[in-house]
Amino acid sequence: MKEKIEYNDQLTERIANHYTDILTQLGEDPKREGLEKTPERVAKALQYLTHGYDLNPDEIMNQAIFHEEYSEMVIVKDIEVYSMCEHHMLPFFGKAHIAYIPNGKIVGLSKIPRIVDAFARRLQVQERLTLEIRDCIQRTLDPVGVAVVIECAHMCMQMRGVQKQNSTTTTSAFTGIFLDSDATRKEFINLIQAKLH
Ligand SMILES: Nc1nc2c(ncn2[C@@H]2O[C@H](COP(=O)(O)OP(=O)(O)OP(=O)(O)O)[C@@H](O)[C@H]2O)c(=O)[nH]1
Numbered sequence: 001m002k003e004k005i006e007y008n009d010q011l012t013e014r015i016a017n018h019y020t021d022i023l024t025q026l027g028e029d030p031k032r033e034g035l036e037k038t039p040e041r042v043a044k045a046l047q048y049l050t051h052g053y054d055l056n057p058d059e060i061m062n063q064a065i066f067h068e069e070y071s072e073m074v075i076v077k078d079i080e081v082y083s084m085c086e087h088h089m090l091p092f093f094g095k096a097h098i099a100y101i102p103n104g105k106i107v108g109l110s111k112i113p114r115i116v117d118a119f120a121r122r123l124q125v126q127e128r129l130t131l132e133i134r135d136c137i138q139r140t141l142d143p144v145g146v147a148v149v150i151e152c153a154h155m156c157m158q159m160r161g162v163q164k165q166n167s168t169t170t171t172s173a174f175t176g177i178f179l180d181s182d183a184t185r186k187e188f189i190n191l192i193q194a195k196l197h
Pocket residue numbers: 085086087124125126127154156157160161162
């Protein structure tokens with residue numbers, strides 16, 4: 001995750017021109033004060049919301065892999081997820097809970113939320129997001145197992161369409177021992193549900 005993204009001026013202008021047209025098509029006056037800079041703002045917002053395309057999650061992981069003999073479960077939970085559904089280009093957001101059991105290698109903890117962002121800041125479906133995170137960790141760390149659970153609310157189901165304001169969607173993906181051992185999977189589920197206080 002870049003802390004700040006660099007906007008491409010030519011791309012901003014091209015996208016903004018389309019939005020000027022879209023505002024007119026919607027019956028708005030793109031020249032009125034409040035909307036004057038809106039096409040440019042939207043163009044930048046869209047570049048921000050999809051800046052994950054410019055990030056390489058495997059490289060992010062490889063920046064901080066260390067050899068350690070720790071072989072218990074490592075869990076990073078309650079990681080905020082902000083993504084955009086590829087069907088309606090509306091936000092879906094919630095939390096990711098991620099665990100792995102090392103096999104001689106650990107990763108710098110911040111890299112886990114960073115790869116969540118790298119995959120989430122693209123046009124996505126929640127299922128693919130879940131699998132991409134799992135596979136990236138498996139590929140780069142070769143751990144004994146990986147577990148990913150994501151819980152999100154989808155604006156395309158809340159603000160429009162079926163309009164179910166309280167529904168959330170949960171997806172999960174596992175590898176290795178999390179698939180083979182019910183006890184390990186249950187330990188993970190218990191730990192992500194546990195509150196520290
Ligand atoms: N599986 C999955 N579906 C999603 C996700 N985000 C949005 N969708 C769904 O994508 C589907 C697109 O269905 P369509 O029937 O082509 O589109 P639509 O007419 O706008 O559908 P409605 O939302 O039911 O009004 C909808 O059912 C959405 O709920 C996601 O992350 N995963």
